[in-house]
Amino acid sequence: AQSVTQPDIHITVSEGASLELRCNYSYGATPYLFWYVQSPGQGLQLLLKYFSGDTLVQGIKGFEAEFKRSQSSFNLRKPSVHWSDAAEYFCAVGAREYGNKLVFGAGTILRVKS
Amino acid sequence: DAGVTQSPTHLIKTRGQQVTLRCSPKSGHDTVSWYQQALGQGPQFIFQYYEEEERQRGNFPDRFSGHQFPNYSSELNVNALLLGDSALYLCASSSPGAPGNEQFFGPGTRLTVL
Numbered sequence: 001a002q003s004v005t006q007p008d009i010h011i012t013v014s015e016g017a018s019l020e021l022r023c024n025y026s027y028g029a030t031p032y033l034f035w036y037v038q039s040p041g042q043g044l045q046l047l048l049k050y051f052s053g054d055t056l057v058q059g060i061k062g063f064e065a066e067f068k069r070s071q072s073s074f075n076l077r078k079p080s081v082h083w084s085d086a087a088e089y090f091c092a093v094g095a096r097e098y099g100n101k102l103v104f105g106a107g108t109i110l111r112v113k114s
Numbered sequence: 115d116a117g118v119t120q121s122p123t124h125l126i127k128t129r130g131q132q133v134t135l136r137c138s139p140k141s142g143h144d145t146v147s148w149y150q151q152a153l154g155q156g157p158q159f160i161f162q163y164y165e166e167e168e169r170q171r172g173n174f175p176d177r178f179s180g181h182q183f184p185n186y187s188s189e190l191n192v193n194a195l196l197l198g199d200s201a202l203y204l205c206a207s208s209s210p211g212a213p214g215n216e217q218f219f220g221p222g223t224r225l226t227v228l
Contacts, residue, residue: 034216044204
């Protein structure tokens, strides 16, 4: 079965510090990978996506992620966190072989301290 | 360009009642997917509609049903509501040719079952 694991439920970083959110997946096919952000009571906003090609992808708001096939990982990074980055972050995986559904991780809540 | 819209924003129902949620896809999109996001969890895929047919379904009971109209808008119906149906219901739209199944999400409908 397809699954996505986000090992960290909560992460707290200081404003200006670097950030890395972890995502591991289990998929029997070549995955499409996404990171979404959700502010309280809001829908999901796409930060970045990986379909193929360069394994380091750039997204909005200064975020980037790196696809590592050997580790089945797609970790999200940001070099310098801003207070406005506090939100919940979801990693999601899809694959053409499994239709068009997305499978989401449980999310990581990011808290930024000043 | 309007994004994905959903109505209503919030809804309160009692156990055993029925509810209908509505979604209008992003302009140019003809595929609609529905997800359930329980508190503290990632979104779970309910089903997807394309050309007015249910194309794919997640692990949800038959109490959950849907419909897609010729203008691509969609409804999610839930019968015999249970307390456990309380969640944020997210609608996502995409176009079948979109690479990597990229989906755009609406703001969601918060359903509370008392």
